[in-house]
Amino acid sequence: MGALDAYRELKGRLDGTVYLDEPMNRHTTYHLGGPVALYVECASVHDLGVCFEVLSAEQLPWAIVGKGSNLLVSDAGWRGAVLTLTGQFKEIVAPPLPGEQADEQAGWSADEARGRHSIVAGAGVILNTLVQTAFKHGYSGFEFAVGIPGTLGGALAMNAGTASEGIGTIVSKLTVYRPGVGLLRIPQSELHWSYRASGIAPGDIIVESELKTVPGHTVQIRAKMEASLNRRKATQPLTKPSAGSVFRNPPDASVGKMIEDLGLKGYRRGGAEVSPVHANFIVNNGSATAGDVLAIIMEVCRRVKDEYGTELQTEIRFIGFE
Numbered sequence: 001m002g003a004l005d006a007y008r009e010l011k012g013r014l015d016g017t018v019y020l021d022e023p024m025n026r027h028t029t030y031h032l033g034g035p036v037a038l039y040v041e042c043a044s045v046h047d048l049g050v051c052f053e054v055l056s057a058e059q060l061p062w063a064i065v066g067k068g069s070n071l072l073v074s075d076a077g078w079r080g081a082v083l084t085l086t087g088q089f090k091e092i093v094a095p096p097l098p099g100e101q102a103d104e105q106a107g108w109s110a111d112e113a114r115g116r117h118s119i120v121a122g123a124g125v126i127l128n129t130l131v132q133t134a135f136k137h138g139y140s141g142f143e144f145a146v147g148i149p150g151t152l153g154g155a156l157a158m159n160a161g162t163a164s165e166g167i168g169t170i171v172s173k174l175t176v177y178r179p180g181v182g183l184l185r186i187p188q189s190e191l192h193w194s195y196r197a198s199g200i201a202p203g204d205i206i207v208e209s210e211l212k213t214v215p216g217h218t219v220q221i222r223a224k225m226e227a228s229l230n231r232r233k234a235t236q237p238l239t240k241p242s243a244g245s246v247f248r249n250p251p252d253a254s255v256g257k258m259i260e261d262l263g264l265k266g267y268r269r270g271g272a273e274v275s276p277v278h279a280n281f282i283v284n285n286g287s288a289t290a291g292d293v294l295a296i297i298m299e300v301c302r303r304v305k306d307e308y309g310t311e312l313q314t315e316i317r318f319i320g321f322e
């Protein structure tokens with residue numbers, strides 16, 4: 001009865017929307033995943049409070065997701081609640097740049113002006129919307145993130161980025177919602193960013209971030225963004241559903257190269273395949289199940305362990321496989 005009772009209770013009390021038995025193939029870039037007991041679109045901090053009050057009373061497990069672009073959800077789904085952020089968490093405050101003259105008048109050198117301009121964005125903002133907003137305002141520093149799918153919250157949780165840049169480097173503050181506690185502001189000095197990890201405490205939900213910007217020139221920003229997008233188009237299988245890179249690179253090694261050298265490009269299970277374009281992507285050819293993707297993950301892990309002695313770790317996150 002837990003999920004049904006929680007659904008009834010939440011339905012009348014949220015600013016956002018709650019769905020019962022919601023199929024997750026609608027909410028993942030893999031287009032895979034069975035139903036979760038509850039799918040809750042939280043539109044405000046009030047909603048998060050109500051949600052955790054009800055979920056804890058009904059003893060339901062929960063997970064926070066963005067756009068599901070780094071997720072594999074089991075075909076059987078999950079008897080828990082998946083929370084996502086909408087409404088007030090989709091706001092961006094990006095003041096227009098006052099311009100170099102104003103910086104000079106304020107007595108700031110170009111170096112001092114860095115970091116004094118910032119964008120504040122909710123964690124439900126689509127990352128690419130943020131990149132475009134920065135570009136329109138003449139803010140530099142976000143170009144590396146162009147083309148990374150998902151939300152700002154997901155990007156921050158994953159410290160998303162490229163081989164050389166991660167979003168963590170441009171954060172000045174994070175605001176998280178800690179169930180049972182409420183909102184906490186965490187300055188950059190207390191955050192421990194690492195390869196595809198933010199270091200936030202388990203169970204914290206990122207709700208907002210202040211991001212440092214550097215005044216830039218639109219022509220140069222556009223050129224960097226185009227170069228980034230072209231690199232993606234040339235190296236990633238963007239025409240087929242995937243969740244991006246499946247495995248983390250082991251220290252000083254490229255997992256894509258390791259998998260390719262094992263001859264596993266094009267390796268298939270059911271409707272899933274190791275992409276012939278990029279060996280660290282497993283794509284859905286249209287008829288894949290989450291079970292097919294998982295079978296490939298396990299086979300790749302086995303072959304890499306046998307051949308190189310390396311235990312691979314996944315970059316993608318899992319729901320419903322316990």
Ligand SMILES: Cc1cc2nc3c(=O)[nH]c(=O)nc-3n(C[C@H](O)[C@H](O)[C@H](O)COP(=O)(O)OP(=O)(O)OC[C@H]3O[C@@H](n4cnc5c(N)ncnc54)[C@H](O)[C@@H]3O)c2cc1C
Nearest residue numbers: 065066067068069070150151153154155157160161206244
């Ligand atoms: C075609 C393609 C290309 C990609 N290229 C890249 C790339 O170049 N670089 C890169 O780093 N990634 C890449 N990815 C992976 C993915 O897009 C990123 O990890 C993205 O930042 C995930 O965002 P999301 O909103 O979809 O998060 P989800 O996939 O929904 O969630 C990912 C993780 O973040 C957590 N999370 C989400 N929101 C919050 C929140 N508000 N608070 C706390 N935790 C939260 C979830 O619990 C989960 O553990 C790619 C994916 C695809 C499909």
